[in-house]
Amino acid sequence: MEITFYGHACISIATHGKTLLVDPFITANPNAAHIDIMQLKADYILLTHAHQDHILDAEAIAKNTGATIISNYEIASHYGAKGLPYHPMNHGGSWRFDFGTLRYVNAIHTSSFPDGSYGGQPGGFVLEGEKNVYIAGDTALTYDMKLIPMRTPLDLAVLPIGDNFTMDVHDAVIAADFVQCLQVLGYHYDTFGYIEIDHEAAKKAFADAGKALTLLTIGASLSV
Secondary structure (H helix, E strand, C coil): CEEEECCCCCEEEEECCEEEEECCCCCCCHHHCCCCHHHCCCCEEECCCCCHHHHCCHHHHHHHHCCEEEEEHHHHHHHHCCCCCEEEECCCCEEEECCEEEEEEECCCCCECCCCCECCCCEEEEEECCCEEEECCCCCCCHHHHHHHHHCCCCEEEEECECCCCCEHHHHHHHHHHCCCCEEEEECCCCCHHHCCCHHHHHHHHHHCCCEEECCCCCCEEEC
16 A cells, blocks of 8 residues: 655555545645646545645546545535535445445544535544555544544554644644554644644654654655
8 A cells, every 4th residue: 555645634545456535735735836636646535524725626636537536425415516426424434445445433623615615524534455544634632533443453544743723743642542553644734834843853752652653745655
């Protein structure tokens, strides 16, 4: 399984011959100016919630690739009404796709489309497949995270670490404890002033807790 970071909260996951693209916000991110969204592969697009910094490029990429959009009922239906392939989910539900089983889990945040319309309730995803990966989405630290390893032992947790709008690094260390995962990929940091972090201090906080934090440069990948 290969995971590529495209900036902010956007990652792609290549697994079982399929490519999953999560929360594509690229064209308005100056740090990702070298990424051409028309060159991205996507069989599925996973959206954790409806904020612009997570859905901005979803429609354009879906139209270009024919990808199926997977999200909560409200978001998925929004894109379905535009004629795009979609699969609606809701909290606690799971579905077996051709890339593995995906479960939509709780996140503590808000969710509205850029025009202010209702975007359902925010969530995260647990992917069970070649490897097991938790994609937290935008969230605060929550005890609900403790439920995840009761069902799915994780190989990687993808956690927001930028603070202000989500958990900070220190709460993310606790989140890694809650989900019982030693390998963490950090995201939702450095895109704009509110969420800039000290990279070395973040890595040290995880190392001091016996965990490994990976911070990828935009366009770089890791194998799980």
